[in-house]
Amino acid sequence: MEHSTGGSLEKALLVVALGGLAGGLVLAFGSGRPELASIVWLAGAVPVLAGLLVEILRSLLRGEVGLDIVAALSMSAALLFGETLAAAVVAVMYSGGTFLESFAEGRARREMRDLLARVPRTATRYHNGALEDVLLDAIAPGDRLLIRQGEVVPVDGTVSSASAFLDTSALTGESLPVKVANGGEAMSGSTNAGDAFDLVVTRPAKDSTYAGIVRLVEQAQASKAPMSRLADRWSLAFLLATVAIAVSAWSFTGDPIRAVAVLVVATPCPLILAVPVALVAGLSRAAHYGVLVKGAGPLEALARARTLILDKTGTLTDGRPQIVSIDAHGGMEVDEVLRLAAALDQATKHPVAQAIVAAARERGLTLTVPREVAEIPGEGLVGLVEDRPVVVGGHSFVTGRLGMTAAEYPALAAGSVLVAVGADGKLVGHLIMADPLRDGTDRMLSRLRRQGVSRILLATGDRQEVAKRIAEGLGLDGIRAGLTPDQKVLLVLTERKRGPVMMVGDGVNDAPALAAADIGVAMGVRGAAASAETADVVLLVDRLDPLEAGVEIARGARRIALESVVAGIGLSVAGMVAAALGYLTPVQGALIQEAIDIAVILNALRALRIFPAETTEPTPAVGSRAFQKRVQP
Known part of the structure; x- marks a missing residue:
């Protein structure tokens, strides 16, 4: 279902439609005034129909055809043939479905909104022996800031106090605060969970980790998935089938009410509702686990990846000797x-x-x-x-x-x-x-294979003997060493012939290959900015294991979306056939169809409850090297 109006207008239309339906029912059955009831039902349905026609016109101007047309046809036909009660029910269910979809997407985006809401606007800076509050744009590398308890770290920097305890859960999903020693790097967007500490700025606010994350989140929120576009194409076929069944029912029986019932039971289609809700919910879950997917389209591509190509330095290895x-x-x-x-x-x-x-x-x-x-x-x-x-x-x-x-x-x-x-x-x-192999890499690759990644390659510009030593025991399907950036691109293009390719890298030299892959994944904490900007997915922690969680969530969200579509369309078709055969009245058809819509939306929201399999890696001790790796940008 397409709608461009804000939540307040959706709520207002729902109130009008509900008022019209309820008022008409009171007049028809409470006071015995059916002629007035029909007028009230008409008054409740017409504003919703008008808003729907405006939305359809906007969609057609954008070159989009959706099943909102079926909703308009069903209400128009019901009013034309005097089925005002059916029109009022459709108006309530349509406006209610629009409102429910908006509410569902709002819930799915909640974690992303929380991320955006945490963006600090000012910081406390040491200046001439005193403290001053300044806007983030005024902060420059080398400035010393005071980060009080409970404050969000506004920019990337190094801890100049003895130590700091940082809560990185909003960025990485790490449940326990982490200790960063003097000289250690603090990621912007983390929260000071301990005593106040001093931070020496290393990057301007606009180039900080958190600012980049916020930009990527905003891009993700504005995206539209290929599955949604595919749903639009399916909706055209479903629209034609709906009209054909309605016309046939009218032609063979001579009863226009059957055609109305067919149109009503097909309005609106769960095909449009389920896909965006499930995929936006998947985006939210992936962000919770430290995997920032730049949109619903990349999320679907992540779910379909069959070949994985890994860079070595900074990706397969830690990148730090x-x-x-x-x-x-x-x-x-x-x-x-x-x-x-x-x-x-x-x-x-x-x-x-x-x-x-x-x-x-x-x-x-x-x-x-x-x-x-x-x-x-x-x-x-x-x-x-x-x-x-x-x-x-x-x-x-x-x-x-x-x-x-x-x-x-x-x-x-x-x-x-x-x-x-x-x-x-x-x-x-x-x-x-x-430069050692990242901890748990072998287990992570094994889990990715179980999730459907059938081919894993190592692509590096390093020497062949170095690449072979690093890859020992990983069970890779191939090693490509001594590659230049353009040779990495060629490798990606060659592997795409076998199926969708996922490329993981962190350096500037990986950016072209990330762009060429079906799904590019960047190590966003310490990786080059060019890689993060080019990639479709950014890992918010300096580890590879969140990638496995991201793939599992993407596959789960896509599966839930398809399940909702198939079930919803199947039930809708069954309802249309029953209406064409005269087993459903227009009012009954409207109630049944909207029950289907509510069911598929609730099913799509199951994507918010996807819990990736827990890793078997032990939690590192505070102060250990493994522990520090979790927070170092």
């Missing part, structure tokens, strides 16, 4: 090797250095501020840590600085990185680092 092991030399303790390296590495933003600093902080090591630091790009760092000369970098660079012969280090696994540490003129240790 982690310390695998530490080799200490010359009697130095492992923690001391890490502390010296991390203290010096505070002076650079290199990803490997930042991973070393993070690892040291997780172990509770105290890091002093280095002095006289010099960075040799692509090689390493030299400087003073507590007046001790320290050098950190590649094995050859460090040994060269120490005046040593660069002895061969044992061969590392493909994709690993070796970081050497020197102190006081001696080689004191090595850090072996790697």
Whole structure:
């Protein structure tokens, strides 16, 4: 059912139609004035019919034909042949169905509205030793903000207090507050669940995670699904069938009331009601689990995906190097090797250095501020840590600085990185680092296969040996390594010949492939903005497992929509046949059809109750690396 009027007008039409029906019934059966009852029924039906005709005209101007025409035909025919009671019943049921559809869609969008309603407008900023309230547009990277208890974090930033407890449930579905240590990143849109803390801004408000989420939600709310367009095409066929049955019933029996009954029992069609309600409900459920689908169309595409193509770095893997092991030399303790390296590495933003600093902080090591630091790009760092000369970098660079012969280090696994540490003129240790596979990836891929994804490929620009090592034990159907962005696009286009393709990536180089796929999925927390803008689906947490929940919800919502359509159309056709054979009067047909409409709407709302299968992964301990990964943008 198409309607462009606001909820207040829908409610007003329903009140008028109900008043007309009730008033006429009182006059007809309470006071014995059937002639006046007919006038009151007419008065209740005509405003609804007028509003319906205006809506039909608007739809025709947009090139859309729907079953609202059947509703107009049934009311017009009932009034023409003196069936004013039937016209009043149809008016009540039509206006009631329109109002119920609006109410149902409103309930389905509730979680998205809650997300939009949480958008903060101002923030409290430190300025010249005082606090001031400023508009978000006035905030710039580097500003320090005060986030009070209960306030929503307005922009992305890093925690400059000792720690912060953040409630990310509105964004990720994470039920428990998470602890973010000093220097950790706080995602905009999360709520301060602990004491007040200071936040150093890293992105302008317009580029923040939460602002991007809100833009995507608004796009999702304005979308129309391919299933809805398909429903419009079906509605034209159903309209022709309805008119044919009505004309046939009139022609063979000579009774125009049978034609009226046929038209009435077909008004309006659950085909139009069920699809948008079920899919909008699916959008709401997916957002609750940290999967932001940009519209009902992408939700349906997500439900039909048969091939999954995964990028490696930042998608299949964490995208951030982690310390695998530490080799200490010359009697130095492992923690001391890490502390010296991390203290010096505070002076650079290199990803490997930042991973070393993070690892040291997780172990509770105290890091002093280095002095006289010099960075040799692509090689390493030299400087003073507590007046001790320290050098950190590649094995050859460090040994060269120490005046040593660069002895061969044992061969590392493909994709690993070796970081050497020197102190006081001696080689004191090595850090072996790697970009590991995300936890639970194998289980997630297995569950996706059970949901109908029959083919899974790895597509990466990395070397073949690195890709093979990462993919070991995952049971992938293929590995494509050394790919350029245009080669990833070609792979997607080739795989589309087998069926709908879902591509998951996070980098700028993945954006073209995401656009070429039937459904593009971006890692939205730390992924490139180009990928998030291009993709159809954005994962709001730095994990892959929400994707499995999103696919399950999409399939469930689509299945519920189709079930509602098939059941509703089947019952409508049966009712039309019964009316054509004279078993239903127009009033009875109207009541039966609207009962069908209410049933399919309520069935479509079952999509709000889709609960994806729980993962078997344990909840990470607060402060652990796995725990921090859940909140780091």
